[in-house]
Every structure is written in structure tokens, then in C-alpha cells.
Amino acid sequence: MAKLEVTHLNKTYSPKIVPVKDLSLAVEDGEFLTLLGPSGCGKSTTLRLIAGLEQPTRGEVLIGSKNVTHRSAGDRNIAMVFQSYALYPHMTVFENIASGLKLRKTPVGEIQQRVAEASRVLDLDGLMQRKPSKLSGGQRQRVALGRALVRKPDVFLLDEPLSNLDALLREQVRAELKQLFQSQNTPVVYVTHDQTEAMTLSTKVAVLYKGDLQQLDSPQRIYSHPANQFVAGFIGSPQMNLLTLPCENSHALLGEARVPLPQVTEPQPAGQIVLGIRPEHLQVGKQPDCTAVRGQVFLIENLGMSDLVSMHVQNSELTLRALIANTTLKAGDELVLSLPPQQLHWFDIETRSRIPVQPETVAH
Amino acid sequence: MAPSTPVVTKPSPTQEGVNWKPVLLGITVFLVAIFSLAPILWQLLTSIKTNADISRIPNVYFPREFTLEHYIQLFDRRPFLRYVLNSAFVAIVSTLLCLGLGSPAAYALARLRLKGEQLILGLVLIVTLFPYILLFLGLLEIVQILGLGNNYLALIIPYTAINLPLTILVMRSFFQQLPRDLEDAAKVDGYNTVQMLWQIVLPTTIPALVTTGILAFIFAWNEFIFALTFMTRETMKTIPVAAAQIGGATLFEIPYGPIAAATVLGTLPLVLLVLFFQRKIVQGLTAGAVKG
Numbered sequence: 001m002a003k004l005e006v007t008h009l010n011k012t013y014s015p016k017i018v019p020v021k022d023l024s025l026a027v028e029d030g031e032f033l034t035l036l037g038p039s040g041c042g043k044s045t046t047l048r049l050i051a052g053l054e055q056p057t058r059g060e061v062l063i064g065s066k067n068v069t070h071r072s073a074g075d076r077n078i079a080m081v082f083q084s085y086a087l088y089p090h091m092t093v094f095e096n097i098a099s100g101l102k103l104r105k106t107p108v109g110e111i112q113q114r115v116a117e118a119s120r121v122l123d124l125d126g127l128m129q130r131k132p133s134k135l136s137g138g139q140r141q142r143v144a145l146g147r148a149l150v151r152k153p154d155v156f157l158l159d160e161p162l163s164n165l166d167a168l169l170r171e172q173v174r175a176e177l178k179q180l181f182q183s184q185n186t187p188v189v190y191v192t193h194d195q196t197e198a199m200t201l202s203t204k205v206a207v208l209y210k211g212d213l214q215q216l217d218s219p220q221r222i223y224s225h226p227a228n229q230f231v232a233g234f235i236g237s238p239q240m241n242l243l244t245l246p247c248e249n250s251h252a253l254l255g256e257a258r259v260p261l262p263q264v265t266e267p268q269p270a271g272q273i274v275l276g277i278r279p280e281h282l283q284v285g286k287q288p289d290c291t292a293v294r295g296q297v298f299l300i301e302n303l304g305m306s307d308l309v310s311m312h313v314q315n316s317e318l319t320l321r322a323l324i325a326n327t328t329l330k331a332g333d334e335l336v337l338s339l340p341p342q343q344l345h346w347f348d349i350e351t352r353s354r355i356p357v358q359p360e361t362v363a364h
Numbered sequence: 365m366a367p368s369t370p371v372v373t374k375p376s377p378t379q380e381g382v383n384w385k386p387v388l389l390g391i392t393v394f395l396v397a398i399f400s401l402a403p404i405l406w407q408l409l410t411s412i413k414t415n416a417d418i419s420r421i422p423n424v425y426f427p428r429e430f431t432l433e434h435y436i437q438l439f440d441r442r443p444f445l446r447y448v449l450n451s452a453f454v455a456i457v458s459t460l461l462c463l464g465l466g467s468p469a470a471y472a473l474a475r476l477r478l479k480g481e482q483l484i485l486g487l488v489l490i491v492t493l494f495p496y497i498l499l500f501l502g503l504l505e506i507v508q509i510l511g512l513g514n515n516y517l518a519l520i521i522p523y524t525a526i527n528l529p530l531t532i533l534v535m536r537s538f539f540q541q542l543p544r545d546l547e548d549a550a551k552v553d554g555y556n557t558v559q560m561l562w563q564i565v566l567p568t569t570i571p572a573l574v575t576t577g578i579l580a581f582i583f584a585w586n587e588f589i590f591a592l593t594f595m596t597r598e599t600m601k602t603i604p605v606a607a608a609q610i611g612g613a614t615l616f617e618i619p620y621g622p623i624a625a626a627t628v629l630g631t632l633p634l635v636l637l638v639l640f641f642q643r644k645i646v647q648g649l650t651a652g653a654v655k656g
Contacts, residue, residue: 053548074554086545090567100553147553 002064002154003028004050004187009059011045019045021211023059027155027187027204034190034198037208038234043191044159046208050189051157052076063154074103079148080157083164085140087132087147094128097146111150118146121180138169145180156181156188162197174200195235199223207231229352232276232345238308241282243275243318244349255316257293259339262346262357274352276345279308282322283338290338293320297333311335404631410624411435418620434621438629442606443599448629450595451602454516455584458523462580463573465524466531471565473532474539475547485536492529500589507594518594519602523587527580534579538572539565574641582634603630 009023019042027033035043048054050061052073060069068076079100087096094115101111119125122142132140141161148156161177162170178201181188192198198205199219207214207222207230215227226232232240245252245259252259252273259275286292295311298319302308306325313320322337329335346355410418414431417424438444473481503522512518546568550560591602601609607626610619 048548051548051552053551072556073548073551074556078552080549080552082545082549084543084545086543086549088546088550088564088568103554103559147549151553 002187003062004155004189005060005062005065006046006050007060007062009046009049009061010057011042011049011054012057019211020049020056023208023213025206025213025216027189029187030182030185031204032181032188032190032202033204033206034192034202035206035208036192036195036198036234037214039193040210041208042211043193043208047080047157047159047189047191050155051078051080076155077151077153078155078157079151079153081144081148081159081161083160085132085144085164087140087143089132092129092131093124093135093143093146096132096143097150100147100151114150114152115146118149121149122146137165138173141165141173145177149180149184154186156184156186158188158190160192161190163192163194177201195237199235207234209234225354226276226345227354229274229276229347232347232354236278238279238303238321238323240276240278240345241320242347243320245273245275247271247273254291254293254318255295255313257291257313257339259291259344260341262344262355272349273355274347274349276347277320277339277343279321280323281340281343282320283340284322284324284327285336285338287338287340290340292336292338294334294336295320297329297335298331300327300329300331309335311337407624407627410620411628413621415621434625435629437622438610438625442610444606444626444629446599447601447603447606448633450516450600451585451604451630452633454519454523454602455581457516458520458527458584459577459580461520461524462527462531463577466528466576467535467569467573469528470532470535471539471561474536485533488529488532492533496526497589500593503590504593513594514597514600516600519584519587519590522590523580523584527583531576531580534576535569535572538569542568578638578641581637585630585634 004027005025007024009020010018011020012018019040021042023042023046025033035046037043045054049056052061052068052071052075056069060067062068063076063078088099091099097115097118098111101114106114115128119128122145124139124142124146127135127139127143132143135143141164144161148158162173165173174197181201190197190201199222202219204216205219205222206216209230215222215231217225217227222231222235226235226240229242233242243254245254247253247261248258250261252261252275254275261273283290293313295313297309297311299310300307301310303323306323307327307329308321309324309327309329310319310321312318320337344357346357347353348355409425409427411434412430412432413424413427414429414433417427417429472478473484478484499522507513507518542565546564547560550564555564586604587602588604588608591605592608595601595605603626607623607630610622610626
């Protein structure tokens with residue numbers, strides 16, 4: 001039970017390859033932090049730096065306010081679950097789970113008791129004497145989790161542990177993981193490129209891109225207040241509509257429609273601004289207090305519970321995508337969509353960062 | 365060596381109703397097996413024929429009478445057991461040395477980012493291309509200077525050196541395909557480097573070690589030129605040399621029987637070795653470690 005902190009972490013392989021530029025984070029007991037980002041964003045490297053499998057070029061890793069930057073992975077009292085599970089092929093399930101405890105000279109009685117406990121939680125009874133090659137993917141995954149759990153580490157690290165499971169099993173294990181780690185009261189750092197996993201599991205999400213931290217916030221705020229255009233586009237499925245619009249006085253022009261700009265202190269220098277609106281927030285027809293946009297439908301994709309409708313905005317090159325339930329629309333139809341002002345996101349055309357709308361309270 | 369099992373093709377009944385594929389497959393397998401095994405069979409049969417049958421014209425292919433006389437002669441007239449032990453000792457020691465020196469080198473080449481790694485690999489590869497007969501004269505000088513003639517070291521050291529490049533290359537490619545996560549998991553679990561290599565890497569490496577070990581062993585067991593030159597004392601000779609030097613009672617007699625018996629006895633350990641380890645060389649011993 002200890003707080004995990006990293007300060008000004010940097011990993012430089014060569015001047016051109018800098019997977020982690022300058023990262024500072026803190027994860028408290030019982031917090032579940034997800035490092036989220038596309039592949040190559042530095043999230044796995046960050047995890048390996050925390051684990052001690054790589055040495056940072058600069059910066060420090062602190063566990064329970066002790067500096068462990070120069071300690072080996074085995075001395076940090078962390079446990080890690082790997083994407084490939086990395087079970088020892090020549091050992092039985094029991095030996096796999098117990099190996100870390102044996103190395104730490106834990107008394108035999110306690111090893112057996114702890115393994116039995118993990119086996120009960122993870123439903124591994126009856127598999128204890130099998131070799132990993134005789135297990136299914138889901139079972140291997142649970143053994144890998146068991147190996148981490150019995151250690152009772154100060155920090156849990158998980159590197160895309162669900163990505164090798166098929167879709168159905170993944171959803172089930174995801175729910176189990178959430179319950180499991182809620183009961184642990186230990187910092188958890190979880191790496192994934194899957195935003196659904198990040199949103200459902202985490203108490204905090206760190207969005208990384210090209211070695212830089214883009215946003216560190218609760219999943220809810222990442223969704224409702226993306227800090228910049230990258231986060232806005234990365235989080236949410238289907239993707240947010242991001243439109244580059246010209247500005248005129250206090251309005252942005254979207255085809256014939258005039259969208260009131262937020263009350264910004266500085267005027268937009270380039271005369272342009274990026275408007276973001278999620279497909280699920282667009283409403284059909286003219287709604288009160290909303291800007292309405294007229295256009296022509298050109299594509300309808302059925303997503304099951306609703307349809308994703310794409311339309312060309314009238315008198316403009318732009319397209320909008322909207323999630324509409326139970327629609328009878330077909331390609332070629334005319335459509336009017338309303339943009340609810342409280343669901344609009346504005347981004348600076350130069351810096352790509354969020355322009356705060358007046359009533360919203362943003363910590364700056 | 366027995367031919368590898370051909371790919372089993374799915375029977376596809378032709379229009380005439382006769383399925384030729386399995387028939388052709390059977391015939392082919394039979395022909396390949398005969399082609400590979402006939403000389404060995406001939407030696408085996410010769411070694412148990414009577415002398416009269418061996419020299420009879422026309423040839424007696426499948427004898428009616430069997431005798432162990434040639435084998436008995438082999439052990440009676442010469443210290444044949446001694447030759448077998450010499451061969452075994454030299455081959456086993458040089459194989460173990462090969463694996464013991466080659467595997468750590470291969471691991472270092474596979475895992476550490478060494479400067480000049482490509483250069484080292486290139487050199488290792490060049491050594492494998494070098495015909496080892498060319499080393500022979502130089503080696504002879506060295507053996508003379510060091511006074512290593514009639515010493516096991518005179519064979520063990522060159523055999524190890526010749527087999528090392530192959531060992532390094534094979535083991536390196538094996539280590540490269542060994543999942544790195546496995547070693548990382550061991551480090552996180554608290555294994556130090558030595559424990560990790562010994563308890564995690566080594567057990568997963570056994571199939572590759574056995575395979576390369578067998579190759580090195582076969583080379584050392586069969587090697588002739590060095591053994592012939594560096595070992596002149598009767599008690600130090602290895603099997604290939606001893607078998608070649610079996611002479612008749614007179615200059616004009618070629619003792620086919622004892623030579624055949626020596627060949628069979630010299631081959632038998634190799635056959636047993638391969639048969640025994642075939643079960644151990646299970647591909648995919650690492651299966652289950654990681655999801656492929």
C-alpha cells in the first residue's frame with residue numbers, strides 16, 4: 001500500500017527516438033490510472049520505466065515516497081501482468097504463481113495459503129498442477145493475474161492484459177478486473193490503446209501522444225472536457241466531428257449557419273477556429289436555442305442500437321456525422337441537425353488546445 | 365537419417381474411383397527409405413554373415429546363416445571397448461564445452477545491444493564457411509609444439525572450436541525468438557540475472573540445446589582426419605580410425621566382416637542417441653508461455 005509518483009520522467013534512446021519526454025504523475029492507494037494512447041505514444045515505455053525494466057534518462061520514480069529509480073525491478077515490490085502473460089512454460093500453474101514468493105523466502109505455509117486464496121478469487125482450482133500449454137487463453141490470463149495478486153505488491157502494473165482475449169471474453173474479464181482491483185486498495189497503472197477499457201476501468205486516465213501527456217483527468221472529464229483536439233478526436237466512438245471553420249465577428253460560419261463563438265478574451269488571430277461536436281450530441285430537427293445546420297445525407301451506417309448518419313453541410317465542403325436512433329432516412333434525403341451550445345467544444349487553430357467556454361469552470 | 369514424414373494429403377477420390385495419391389505416396393516413401401537406408405542395411409547384414417557367405421559369388425544378399433563371430437573377433441583381437449570409450453569421452457566433453465561456451469555467447473549476441481554485433485556475427489559465419497581440412501597442417505604444428513599428441517585435448521579443443529560457430533548461430537536464433545516478456549516477468553518476480561538464466565531461460569532452452577548438442581556430438585564422433593593424425597597410440601584411438609585400420613591376417617585379405625561389425629557398432633550409439641532424444645526435441649515446448 002503506497003503512493004506511486006513519477007516526476008519529470010524522460011527516456012531518450014537517441015535524439016530522434018524519445019518515447020517519453022517529460023512525464024509527471026501520481027497514483028494514490030486504490031486509484032486506477034490508465035495510460036491511454038495510440039501505439040508508439042510511449043505508454044508501454046512509461047510502464048517499463050515504472051517497473052524498472054528500463055532506466056530513465058532523467059526523472060525519478062517514487063513508491064511510497066521512497067526513491068526507487070535506481071533499484072532493480074525485483075527490489076521495487078511491484079507486480080506486472082504482461083500482454084503475452086509471460087507464464088513460465090516449464091512450471092505448473094502453482095509454481096508459476098508461487099515463484100515470486102519462493103524467491104522472497106516466504107514460509108511454505110503462507111505461500112500455500114496465499115496461492116489458495118488467489119486461486120479461489122480467480123477460479124483456478126483444479127488447474128494448479130497443469131502446465132501453461134494446457135490452458136486456454138482466458139485461463140492463462142487469470143494465472144498471470146494470480147502471479148501478480150499473491151505478491152501483495154505496492155503497485156500493480158498491467159500492460160494491455162486484455163488485448164489477447166476475444167471480444168466476448170474481454171468484456172467479461174474487464175468487469176472481473178474492475179471488481180478485483182477495487183478490492184485491492186493499491187495503486188494500479190494500466191496501459192491500453194482501447195478507450196472503452198480506459199473509460200470503464202479507471203478512476204484517472206492519462207492520455208499520451210508522442211511522448212507527451214495530453215490530459216490527466218477522470219474518464220468523465222476526458223470525455224466531456226477534452227483538453228485539446230487530439231484528445232477530443234481520440235476519445236469517443238464514433239469519432240467527434242472536428243470542423244475547421246472561418247470566423248466572422250463573434251460567429252463561426254458552418255455553411256449558411258452561424259455558430260456563436262464562446263466569449264473569448266483574445267480574438268482568433270488566424271480568423272479560423274476548430275469546432276468539435278460528438279455525433280451522439282447532434283439532434284435532429286430545429287431545436288430551441290440551438291444553431292441548426294441543413295444538409296444532404298450521403299451515408300447511413302447501422303451500428304445496431306442507432307444509425308450513424310453522414311451528411312454534407314449545405315453550401316460547404318464539410319461533413320457532419322450524427323448518431324440517430326430509429327431513423328428512416330436514406331441517402332439523398334435532406335436533414336436538419338441542431339448543435340446544442342452546451343455540447344460544443346472549441347479548439348485553438350494554432351495550439352490545438354481547448355478554448356474554455358465562459359460558464360464552465362476549468363482549473364487554469 | 366530417416367526421411368522426414370511427408371505431408372499427408374487429403375484423399376481425393378478420382379473419377380475412376382481409384383485413389384492414386386496414397387499409393388504414390390507409399391511408393392515414394394519406400395523408395396526414399398531404401399535409397400537412404402540400403403548401405404546401412406548392407407553393412408548390418410554383412411556383419412552377421414559367415415565368411416563363406418561374404419565371399420560367395422553370386423552375392424548372398426539375405427543370409428540363411430547368422431554369426432556373431434565378427435563382433436567377438438572385434439573385442440578379442442583389439443581393445444574395441446576402449447575405442448568406444450575414447451570416442452564417447454572426446455565427443456561428450458567437446459559437446460558439453462561447445463554448449464557451455466556457445467550458449468552464453470549466443471545469449472549475449474541475441475539480447476545485449478553490443479557494438480560491432482554484426483561484425484562478430486560475420487566473423488562467426490566466416491569460420492563456418494572455412495573448410496576445416498585447411499586448418500589441419502597448422503593444427504598439427506601446434507599439437508607438436510605443445511606436445512599434445514596422444515592427448516584427448518588434441519581432439520577436444522579442435523572439435524569444440526569447429527562446432528562453436530554453428531552452436532552460436534543456432535542458439536542465437538533460438539534466443540531471439542524466445543519471448544522477452546518471459547525474462548522481464550522473471551525480473552519483476554525478483555529473479556536476479558543468474559537465477560533468471562538458470563531457472564527460467566535454461567529450462568525453456570533445452571530443446572535447442574539438445575538439437576545443437578546432437579549435431580556437435582555427431583561431428584565429434586565421426587571425425588576422422590584429426591583423430592587419425594593426433595592419436596597414434598593404440599589405447600587412444602577413436603572408433604572411425606580404429607574401424608578403418610582393421611586389417612586382415614595377410615596383406616591380401618580384406619576383413620569385410622569385422623569392418624562391417626565395427627561400422628555397425630560405431631553407428632549404433634548415434635542411432636540410439638537420436639532415437640532417445642527425438643522425444644525430447646519437442647517443438648513448441650514454449651507453447652503456452654505466451655499466446656502466439
